[in-house]
Amino acid sequence: MITLNEAEAVEVNLSAVDEGDENRAFQALDSLTGIAADFLSENEEADAERVILSIENGAQAAAEKEMELVTINSILSLGKLARKAADNGFESALGKASIAIGKLGKTAAVHSLEAGSKVAATTLMEIWNFFPEQWDQEKVISFSLLFKEIGTSAARQGMEDVVLSAVTCLGEIGKKVAAKSLELETVSSLLLLEEIGKLAAENYFDEALSSTALSIEDIGKLSVKKGLNDAALQCQWALETLRVQAEEKVLNNSSIVAEVALDNFKDVSYTDSEEKVEKFQVIKTLQKKIQSNMKIQ
Incomplete structure (x- = not known):
């Protein structure tokens, strides 16, 4: 050549x-x-x-x-x-x-x-x-965002296998950072998994939604073990959101998976939900900034 x-x-x-x-x-x-x-x-x-x-x-x-x-x-x-x-x-x-x-x-x-x-x-x-x-904080979030973009784009095109791949990869990042007690990065991965999960539900992807719920559950268990209270709370909120969506779309398997996963977090408590929402919004703002820096539309 x-x-x-x-x-x-x-x-x-x-x-x-x-x-x-x-x-x-x-x-x-x-x-x-x-x-x-x-x-x-x-x-x-x-x-x-x-x-x-x-x-x-x-x-x-x-x-x-x-x-x-x-x-x-x-x-x-x-x-x-x-x-x-x-x-x-x-x-x-x-x-x-x-x-x-x-x-x-x-x-x-x-x-x-x-x-x-x-x-x-x-x-x-x-x-x-x-x-x-x-990987520092920005690089972790950058990688997480890239997997989210692949997953959400695939969901919109009806490609469930690609969504599953993206969820698996993003879930692995979430587990890794949770194991290291990196709470902000952990919450970031959970927020992005929830975003993919919502699109999976909208497209009636029962397997992908189940996989998303299981990834969130795994990250949540590590978060509880490491004392990452904000991350554990986000797991609870995300799973409840996905459970409701699964029920609305009559996705029986993922509905059950999310409900069973929620049992792991029934003892998670919080005193000021408004404060938590504000903290999570700060993380979303950081995600948007990093995504803009990567020039991803």
Whole structure:
């Protein structure tokens, strides 16, 4: 395969996608991935980030044209670059590659590219699992938001399997941060799971709604164990909301799952619900700020 320089690869990538030429798009992607990897090896992080953006732009165009194989290969290439960035200690490049993957997962879901959106979720989770100790509060919430965006976009397109993948990944993040007694991050993950769960109910996704309730229950149990009272309360509120929605939509399985899960939190008490609502609103505001910084619409 002919190796292109950066300028050639960027041009070929976009023109190939515009013309629907997968082979040329793969050639350009291969060249761009190699160029970005070389920049990372040479400690040229800013240059690597520029190429990562070029890969993302081409992949976004491919997803919008429903070129699923190009989208998937781009996601996998970005995953490799994210891991290389992390190995070399380049947090900024790691963040940009990860966000690009999440945004591609959302675009893939919007265009009903089920395999592409699932690969994005899986790749993001692999990155999370490889480097869990590197994530500060903003990065944890960023990853959580990316999974939420994939899940909600998939729900709107009727892709329950993708919703299940997103819920599973978001649930794993929630359990991880709860185990570390990171209450704000835990509440954040619970709020996002509830958001996905509501859409699952609206679309009559009984399995996805059940999975959401189970993830919330697991996070809640850890929250109680760690004394995270706000998180435990949010579990209770979210499960009650989802239980009611499940009953309204006659989703019998998820209704039972949510009701049984609620039994774990019947002893959770609070003295000032208005204060809790205000605290949770602060977290939602933080989520919106981070989402805006990631330039996710």
